[in-house]
Amino acid sequence: MSPTPENPVRKLLRTERMPSIWCPGCGIGTTVNCFARALAENGKRQDELAVVSGIGCTGRVAGYLDLDSFHTTHGRALPFATGLKLANPKLDVVVYSGDGDLTAIGGNHLIHAARRNLDLLCICVNNLTYGMTGGQLTPTTPQPAIASTTPYGAFEPTFNLPRLAASSGASYVARWTTFHVRQLTKTIREALDRKGFRFIEILSPCPTLFLRRNRLGEAIDEMRFYRENSVIKNFAETREAELGYRDSILVGKFVDLDRSRPTWREAYAARHAEVLGDRFIRWTGPAEDEVRGPGEGEA
Ligand SMILES: Cc1ncc(C[n+]2csc(CCOP(=O)(O)OP(=O)(O)O)c2C)c(N)n1
């Protein structure tokens, strides 16, 4: 009998930490499966990539991946990742966190990371609520959904995340749901090979809080909802990506500048070379675009 082939994802997981803390039917595990598959298919070495998460149910992702992974404070995954990437430009750095972490407490960091076109891949698992703390309203909770803090229904306008990321300057923007596992895996694989600030939103069910409180059934019902209500369209206008309550969901790739916008480091290098001329030390080490500040490389 031939041996059972090894699951390609297994080597990327800290299986000794399983089972995970996630509830049955939670979509976060599906996103991790897609991410790990994309990494395995991409062929990146485990020591070439680091994952940074904030706090929340999604924030736990970092702890289950067998990579250099960092579980940082709430909302601060992007600043942490920024420091990591600037200090070690050869490392691929992925930020993986929830909609609350990245767009509420961490919202300011998100718009500035995109504005600067920092060379980071940012994966936002959007379950439309604060999962870990009991299902409060987030900037993405659609009106008039029930949350623990809006028992009579949400009434605040929401963020359209693809539009927010794109208008802040992201080089690559896409959205899928946890139903679209093949497309999501392909998108993550592609985004890993791009440069600049790449933002992927993944709509994901929180059956324990969001679905239950809104009487929307089980996780399987949400998969049906995603299948029946998603509209796949590439390069749609991001203003069309507004998410209503039980409305259609526009999915696909919205922005792919394909390296045409300079990253923060490239802009830094160009500016300093222009001003400092020969005094600007360009480090032509293993990473071609690696740069040093004025005078740092002088003997
Ligand atoms: C400074 C700070 N404020 C508040 C909290 C409490 N807190 C922990 S997780 C969380 C929300 C997480 O929601 P989200 O990012 O959407 O992730 P999910 O749990 O839904 O995956 C909050 C408010 C905290 N840990 N630190």
Ligand code: SF4
């Ligand atoms: S509370 Fe919601 S988001 Fe958190 S693990 Fe459970 S189902 Fe997932």
